[in-house]
Amino acid sequence: METSNLKKAGLKVTLPRMKILEILETSETRHLTAEAIYRELLDSGEEIGLATVYRVLTQFEAAGLVCRLHLEGNQAVFELERGGHHDHIVCNQCGRVEEFFDETIERRQREVAQHHGFAIKDHALVLYGDCTDSVCPHRPV
Amino acid sequence: METSNLKKAGLKVTLPRMKILEILETSETRHLTAEAIYRELLDSGEEIGLATVYRVLTQFEAAGLVCRLHLEGNQAVFELERGGHHDHIVCNQCGRVEEFFDETIERRQREVAQHHGFAIKDHALVLYGDCTDSVCPHRPV
DNA sequence: GATAGAAATGAGAATCTTGATCATCTGAGC
DNA sequence: GCTCAGATGATCAAGATTCTCATTTCTATC
Ligand SMILES: [Mn+2]
Ligand SMILES: [Mn+2]
Ligand SMILES: [Zn+2]
Ligand SMILES: [Zn+2]
Numbered sequence: 622m623e624t625s626n627l628k629k630a631g632l633k634v635t636l637p638r639m640k641i642l643e644i645l646e647t648s649e650t651r652h653l654t655a656e657a658i659y660r661e662l663l664d665s666g667e668e669i670g671l672a673t674v675y676r677v678l679t680q681f682e683a684a685g686l687v688c689r690l691h692l693e694g695n696q697a698v699f700e701l702e703r704g705g706h707h708d709h710i711v712c713n714q715c716g717r718v719e720e721f722f723d724e725t726i727e728r729r730q731r732e733v734a735q736h737h738g739f740a741i742k743d744h745a746l747v748l749y750g751d752c753t754d755s756v757c758p759h760r761p762v
Numbered sequence: 763m764e765t766s767n768l769k770k771a772g773l774k775v776t777l778p779r780m781k782i783l784e785i786l787e788t789s790e791t792r793h794l795t796a797e798a799i800y801r802e803l804l805d806s807g808e809e810i811g812l813a814t815v816y817r818v819l820t821q822f823e824a825a826g827l828v829c830r831l832h833l834e835g836n837q838a839v840f841e842l843e844r845g846g847h848h849d850h851i852v853c854n855q856c857g858r859v860e861e862f863f864d865e866t867i868e869r870r871q872r873e874v875a876q877h878h879g880f881a882i883k884d885h886a887l888v889l890y891g892d893c894t895d896s897v898c899p900h901r902p903v
Numbered sequence: 904g905a906t907a908g909a910a911a912t913g914a915g916a917a918t919c920t921t922g923a924t925c926a927t928c929t930g931a932g933c
Numbered sequence: 934g935c936t937c938a939g940a941t942g943a944t945c946a947a948g949a950t951t952c953t954c955a956t957t958t959c960t961a962t963c
Contacts, residue, residue, distance in 0.1 A: 633929090633930065633931075633938095633939065633940070634930080634931090635929075635930070635939095635940060635941080636929090636930095636941095637940080637941070638940090655920085655921085656920090668942085669941085669942085670941070670942045670943070671921095671942095672921090672922080672923090672941085672942065672943080672944090673940085673941055673942065675920090675921060675922070676922085676940085676941085677940095679921095679922085691832065693886070695919065695920065695949095695950095696919090696920070696921095697920085697921090710874070710875055710878055710880050710882075712880065713883060719878045719880070721874050721877075721878065723870055723874050725866065725870045726867050726870045726871070726874075729864055729866045729867045729870075730867070730889055733851070733862050733864050733867075733889070734851055734889050734891050736862075737851055737860045737862065737893075738893055738894040738895075739851050739853065739860070739889065739891035739892065739893050739894075740891050740892045741851075741889050741890070741891040742854060742890055742891045742892065743889075743890040743891075744887070744888065744889045744890060745834070745886065745887070745888045745890075746885070746886070746887045747885065747886045748871055748874070748875050748880065748882050748884075748885045749882070749883055749884040749885060749886075750875055750880035750881050750882040750883045750884070751880065751881045751883065752878075752879055752880050753879040753880075754879075774909095774910065774911070774958090774959060774960075775959075775960095776910090776911060776912080776958070776959070777912095777958085778911080778912070779911090796949085796950085797949090809913085810912085810913085811912070811913040811914065811915095812913095812950095813912080813913065813914080813915085813950085813951075813952085814911080814912055814913065816949090816950060816951070817911085817912085817951085818911095820950095820951090836920095836921095836948065836949065837948090837949065837950095838949085838950090
């Protein structure tokens with residue numbers, strides 16, 4: 622088990638924290654809601670409460686282990702922090718999420734903010750569209 | 763009264779709809795939460811329920827009269843649609859909202875989406891930072 | 904202008920997501 | 934193994950938004 626991340630973050634190594642971290646590390650889907658993680662825990666036979674999932678995810682976020690995103694939809698999604706900042710494209714039809722990083726956009730954001738007298742600290746950028754994935758119900762014929 | 767917008771949108775001209783539209787048109791603040799609109803209605807002596815405010819705003823959104831934004835914070839904000847698309851910068855300290863439009867960012871978004879096989883339909887971009895407004899508590903000395 | 908039917912409203916209940924409380928349990932150090 | 938600060942789980946609570954349904958208000962028609 623990879624408990625070093627937890628220790629480094631100053632968090633006691635507990636079973637719920639290990640299991641949640643493991644799900645974030647191994648799940649097919651990179652971007653998971655708290656409920657999705659909770660269901661995976663139930664499916665694997667763990668008796669961990671939903672409140673704990675939210676609590677642990679919030680702690681992970683504060684510790685810089687995960688980041689929380691709002692991708693249109695009422696639930697926040699969480700993803701493991703893997704060093705590099707990136708933004709997201711979401712398919713309106715099948716919900717698939719792709720990641721991207723564009724230095725031009727990043728630079729223009731800084732410039733625009735400066736023009737308006739803001740010292741930019743953060744940003745949220747999500748693109749919405751229709752994807753061409755083979756399983757997407759909207760895929761053009 | 764400017765009831766033509768309502769009629770054009772195929773909405774029956776009612777007192778709540780007129781009042782809400784009037785607030786959106788005349789308020790100092792361009793970006794208003796449903797609750798803020800509700801409070802303005804109460805202050806001006808109108809007996810309009812909060813549920814109606816939400817209902818009407820959702821209808822206005824569907825009709826293209828207003829757009830709904832999520833500017834970090836739990837409440838959505840609404841603003842009158844004035845033709846031109848724009849994005850937003852929000853001050854982390856005082857909450858001030860500035861608007862901007864940058865063609866370079868818009869173009870790169872389309873290009874990035876295309877690269878990933880997406881037909882982009884929409885996007886949400888919000889920059890967060892510290893502003894230099896004279897009343898902002900974070901203003902540098 | 905009165906009338907009728909459809910649509911809109913208001914009050915409050917309901918829902919959904921997330922955070923708070925608190926008694927009980929667990930892990931890290933000794 | 935023992936201790937206790939910290940973590941957990943069950944439940945409750947809060948905030949935002951939507952739903953329900955009885956009552957009211959527009960709009961069209963006479
Ligand atoms: Mn991501
Ligand atoms: Mn705006
Ligand atoms: Zn798709
Ligand atoms: Zn400010």
